[in-house]
Amino acid sequence: MWDWLFGKGASEHAVQKMQARLDQDMWARLHGAMPFLHGLSANEEAALQHASAWFLASKTWDGANGLQVTDEMALCVAMQASLPILYLGEKWYEGWTGIVIYPSAFVTRHKTHDEAGVSQCHSNVTLGETWQGGPLILSWEAAQPHDPRDLQAMHSNVVIHEFAHKLDMAHGPADGMPFLGGTGIEPAHWMQTLESAWQQLVHAVQQLQSGRPADSSSRAGHRLFNHLPMDPYGATNKIEFFAVSSEVFFVNPAPLAQWNPEWYRLLSLFYRQDPLQRLQSKATDSVAAAAP
Ligand SMILES: [Zn+2]
Known part of the structure; x- marks a missing residue:
């Protein structure tokens, strides 16, 4: 009966309160360490702060394998996840609530069923995982800002990767094509x-x-x-x-x-x-x- 409420974001009032509480020194330090956030206009910076506050107020943050999720970890993930939706809006990330962070790469096990009805278990070591309508899981080691000398790491981004899956899943099962309404793209x-x-x-x-x-x-x-x-x-x-x-x-x-x-x-x-x-x-x- 209350399904429509599930995963709905925080109220604007709660977001404003969260935004007022954001640690601006922490924000500046993280912002400086993530060059892909540089060059935003003043309006875009304001939208990034609003979306990040929305994230912190709307999602549940859990550590796995003994990790304590600190304010800085949550803000760091929220800032990166907010960049893709600067112009799409926070609604695109509604419909689910949980963000789980492991200290480093983690092992996932899945069951799949083939056409003959045989189910198989797969184990993978992974840095991130996203479930349709369910949680988004990240390795902190991979999600944190990287040393600019680590060129391989500077040219990839596990947070944006997993949230791109969420965008792909926002209007139905993932297929590599998110909802294109309003873009003019056929x-x-x-x-x-x-x-x-x-x-x-x-x-x-x-x-x-x-x-x-x-x-x-x-x-x-x-x-x-x-x-x-x-x-x-x-x-x-x-x-x-x-x-x-x-x-x-x-x-x-x-x-x-x-x-x-x-x-x-x-x-x-x-x-x-x-x-x-x-x-x-x-x-x-x-x-x-x-x-x-
Ligand atoms: Zn993927």
């Missing part, structure tokens, strides 16, 4: 572009792997996969491709925009943002500020 055009961009990545990964180390965790593997615009995990399927594309769209957009401009354009129409332009104009501002 769903058939999205699916065609998604399919061809995904195939382009699959092909590039296969080419790089032929006769070379397939293990992206090896040093040689890292060098190889630096030739790709995103983590090769995006080649897994179209659902993962949308989530991995969303990571680089926000944290390292230039190679993605160059590699497949039409896919980048559709992502920027869906998210109603152009991170490439934002980060480039911020870089130009820094050069101008540094000029004599």
